[in-house]
Amino acid sequence: MDFKAPVESYAASVREVTLGAGDKAVKIGGETKLAYGFFDEGDIPNPPKLALEVMDTAPEGWAEHFLEPYRDVLSDPVAWARKALDYGADLICLRLISTDPAGKNASAESAAETVKKVADAIPVPLIVYGVGDETKDAEVLPKVAAVCSGMNLLIGPVIKEDYEPIAAAALEHGHCLVAQSPLDINIMKELNIKLSKTFPLERIVIDPLSAALGYGMEYSFTLMERTKLTGVAFKDTMTQMPLIGDLGSECAKTKEAKTNREQGILWEGMTAISLLLAGANIVILRHPDSVKNVREILG
Amino acid sequence: MILIGENIHIISKDVSVAIRERNARFLQDLAVKQTEAGVHYLDLNIGPARKNPEEMVPWLVKAIEEVTDLPLSIDTLNPVAMEAGLAAITKSRALINSASGRTDSKQEMMPLAVKYNAELVLSVFTDKGCPPDADSRIESIMETAAYANELGIPNEDLWIDPVLLPISADQAQVGFDLEFMKMLEDAVPGAKSTIGLSNVSNGTPDHLRGILNRTMMVMLGRYNMYSVIADAFDKELIAINNGERPDIIDIVYKVMDEEEIDLSSLSQEMVHYVKTAEVLLDRMLYSDGWLDH
Numbered sequence: 001m002d003f004k005a006p007v008e009s010y011a012a013s014v015r016e017v018t019l020g021a022g023d024k025a026v027k028i029g030g031e032t033k034l035a036y037g038f039f040d041e042g043d044i045p046n047p048p049k050l051a052l053e054v055m056d057t058a059p060e061g062w063a064e065h066f067l068e069p070y071r072d073v074l075s076d077p078v079a080w081a082r083k084a085l086d087y088g089a090d091l092i093c094l095r096l097i098s099t100d101p102a103g104k105n106a107s108a109e110s111a112a113e114t115v116k117k118v119a120d121a122i123p124v125p126l127i128v129y130g131v132g133d134e135t136k137d138a139e140v141l142p143k144v145a146a147v148c149s150g151m152n153l154l155i156g157p158v159i160k161e162d163y164e165p166i167a168a169a170a171l172e173h174g175h176c177l178v179a180q181s182p183l184d185i186n187i188m189k190e191l192n193i194k195l196s197k198t199f200p201l202e203r204i205v206i207d208p209l210s211a212a213l214g215y216g217m218e219y220s221f222t223l224m225e226r227t228k229l230t231g232v233a234f235k236d237t238m239t240q241m242p243l244i245g246d247l248g249s250e251c252a253k254t255k256e257a258k259t260n261r262e263q264g265i266l267w268e269g270m271t272a273i274s275l276l277l278a279g280a281n282i283v284i285l286r287h288p289d290s291v292k293n294v295r296e297i298l299g
Numbered sequence: 300m301i302l303i304g305e306n307i308h309i310i311s312k313d314v315s316v317a318i319r320e321r322n323a324r325f326l327q328d329l330a331v332k333q334t335e336a337g338v339h340y341l342d343l344n345i346g347p348a349r350k351n352p353e354e355m356v357p358w359l360v361k362a363i364e365e366v367t368d369l370p371l372s373i374d375t376l377n378p379v380a381m382e383a384g385l386a387a388i389t390k391s392r393a394l395i396n397s398a399s400g401r402t403d404s405k406q407e408m409m410p411l412a413v414k415y416n417a418e419l420v421l422s423v424f425t426d427k428g429c430p431p432d433a434d435s436r437i438e439s440i441m442e443t444a445a446y447a448n449e450l451g452i453p454n455e456d457l458w459i460d461p462v463l464l465p466i467s468a469d470q471a472q473v474g475f476d477l478e479f480m481k482m483l484e485d486a487v488p489g490a491k492s493t494i495g496l497s498n499v500s501n502g503t504p505d506h507l508r509g510i511l512n513r514t515m516m517v518m519l520g521r522y523n524m525y526s527v528i529a530d531a532f533d534k535e536l537i538a539i540n541n542g543e544r545p546d547i548i549d550i551v552y553k554v555m556d557e558e559e560i561d562l563s564s565l566s567q568e569m570v571h572y573v574k575t576a577e578v579l580l581d582r583m584l585y586s587d588g589w590l591d592h
Contacts, residue, residue: 186467189586196592230584238592239584 008033009041012235014228014281015202016046017242019091019176020125021152026091028205028281029242034228035279047298048276050291051127051284052089053248054080056114057098057106065261066252069288077114078121085122087288088295093127094118095249099140100131108143115144119151127154127284129178129246134162142169149173154244156180157207160191167199178244180207183219185226185239192238201237205282210247212254213271220245224278245275248286269293300516300540301340301526303372303394304333305497307363309346318345318355323362333531334367337541341367342396342528343384344374352380357387364390372396372420372528378407385415393417396528397460399424400443412452419452420493422460423479429462433478436461437486444487454489458526463494465501466511466578470585473499473515480522491525499579504587509533514575516540517551551576 016030028049033042058074059067069087073079081092094115098106119126128144130137141155142165149172156178158166163179170177179195181188188208195204208227210220224243231240251257251271257264268290272283276298285291307329309315317325330341343359345352356373363371372394373384385393397420398408404424412419421443423429423436430436440459447457461479464472476494483492499515500508513536516527529536538544550569553560554576562570571590577583586592 185584186586189584189592190588193586193588193592234582234584236584238586 005039007039007041008037010034010232012232012240013042014231014242015204015240017176017202017205019127019152019154021150021174024123024125025152026125032232034225034232036277046281048280049090049282050088050272050294051091051093051282052084052087052288052291053284053286054084054092054094054118056094056096056111057104059097062252063258063261063264065264066286077118081118081122084288085124088291089124089285089288091124091127091282092118092122093129093246093284095129096131096140096144099133099136101133101136105136108140111140112143112147115153116147119148119153125152125154127156127178127244127282129156132157134159138162138165141166145169145173145175148175152176154178154205156205158191158195160187160194163191163195167195170203171199176203176205178205178207179241180209183209183211183216183223185223185230188223188227189236189238192241196238201241204241205244206239206241207244207246210245210250210271210275210280212247212251212257213267213274214256215250215254217271217274220247221274221278224275224280228279242281243279245272245280245283247271247275248284248290252286265289265293269297273297300520300524301493302338302531302537302540303340303342303493303526303528304336304338304369304531305342305344305495305528306333306531307341308344308374310344318359321358323358326359327362327366330363330367330369334369336531336534337537338529338531339369340372340394340526341369342372342374344396345380345384346375348375348377348380352377353383356380356383360384360387364388370394376404376408378411381408382411382415385411385417394420394458396420397422398447400439400446401426405443405446409447409450409452412447412456413450418456418458418491419447420458420460421447423462429464433475433482436475436479437482440483441486444490454487455491457487457490458493459483459487459490460493460495463496463498463515465503466499466585467502467587470578470581473579474581477518477522480519480524484523492523493526493528494519494524496527496529507587507590509535510571510575510590511579512536513539513547514551514572515579517548518555518576518579520548521552521555547572555580 013032014029027046031044033040096111098104154176157180208223227239230236251268257267370391374396398404399422423439430439461476500511578589
């Protein structure tokens with residue numbers, strides 16, 4: 001008797017989000033089935049994108065093997081971004097660590113200026129991550145939005161405490177937003193509902209928080225998978241956004257990654273591949289070798 | 300449905316202070332207000348009652364019986380406190396809330412139902428915790444009820460509690476209780492049933508708890524839930540239970556039956572009941588903003 005493999009088809013799709021403006025534009029999402037479900041009906045029009053991190057100021061406390069690829073550009077975010085693209089990144093994620101109130105506490109103006117320089121200098125869309133402080137981000141990110149008006153950056157993270165001013169500025173100046181929730185699908189949905197009152201759903205990307213391998217990655221995996229299922233199979237319009245896996249910095253924090261170069265790079269690659277299988281549309285990586293490794297596995 | 304008023308509850312700070320300070324007036328006031336609201340039983344949730352239960356519980360029972368004729372359910376897992384309460388009740392047959400399939404409960408709590416001729420809430424818990432789905436809960440309760448029968452407690456005196464968990468913690472669990480209720484009559488014929496209704500909305504913003512509780516009550520009622528432990532001060536809940544809101548019952552049943560519903564033809568109140576039923580049936584992902592979406 002012939003075996004006939006069951007073929008699923010899905011009722012809805014992930015929203016397609018366009019990042020960047022003009023000829024820099026890149027599309028993410030848009031799939032009408034689950035990630036890597038090549039055996040099912042539906043399309044995956046936009047394969048996942050690999051982003052490399054760039055710091056807006058020279059980082060402190062990084063393990064030597066994460067600094068080494070960028071040794072000569074650590075204090076020059078524009079040169080760092082170009083180098084990351086040379087290493088094969090699809091997108092750049094600029095982190096505004098200089099604005100950390102517990103650190104340099106740089107002004108919104110100076111951070112926004114750096115963002116503009118980097119965004120102007122690279123031929124791909126720019127992701128901008130604030131430092132994660134709800135008060136400071138609410139100052140810095142609207143300024144970034146205004147200074148880079150019309151460039152359609154992907155700006156975040158917005159959380160339920162600070163989304164209002166950031167969303168207002170992103171709307172006015174034509175950017176996309178990263179909506180971040182603390183590993184909880186119910187809170188994720190609630191934030192998207194709140195954003196949807198004023199902000200277009202087709203410009204939201206979900207960051208559900210990505211834990212590193214060995215440090216809770218399976219929670220992130222399950223959550224991403226469930227988010228995609230709820231959106232694509234159960235047609236929930238509030239979970240149909242593309243997903244971003246911000247995992248590079250999480251992996252680099254682990255003792256496994258800090259203490260051993262090879263192990264660290266594998267740690268990041270394994271986490272990235274896992275979350276891509278779960279449905280991440282963008283992964284943010286730290287080490288350039290991870291871009292090569294992940295691409296090789298994805299084929 | 301029999302309503303058991305839950306408002307004398309140790310988790311409430313005011314109640315906890317009143318019990319500690321032996322402030323009978325405050326607790327009597329709560330009992331009178333619940334009685335006037337129209338509930339049929341009063342639950343006295345005294346928690347673990349580790350401190351001096353032999354004195355405290357009889358004091359509480361006496362104070363409450365002074366102001367109401369409603370039957371009482373003593374709500375504690377401490378068998379010493381339970382026995383002190385049962386011995387003090389004079390006006391009507393007591394309800395033990397609760398025993399379970401746990402070994403300590405079988406040994407220390409269940410015999411009190413025989414000794415004091417009390418009725419008994421029996422939950423699906425076992426030594427392994429809360430069974431994960433409807434089938435395993437039914438299996439567990441059949442064993443536990445059989446044990447109670449051996450002690451001489453008939454099914455008619457058992458109030459079976461399938462255990463309701465917060466929707467914000469585990470959305471799928473809610474449906475298991477409905478499945479459980481469909482099977483209960485065959486599993487433990489003649490038994491009554493009850494459930495901690497407000498638990499479903501634990502963790503939900505306060506102003507949204509009522510509609511979750513009420514919708515859940517309507518759904519459970521459809522499968523012959525005999526009673527619920529509920530907020531006596533939710534006037535709409537009482538009205539639904541008194542048969543004054545057939546429109547709400549009708550719309551919730553329609554959602555349960557997956558009938559086509561034209562939301563644009565409904566009042567906002569009815570739309571909210573539709574959405575809440577969808578969420579409770581796990582057809583729409585829960586979030587605190589479920590009514591806004």
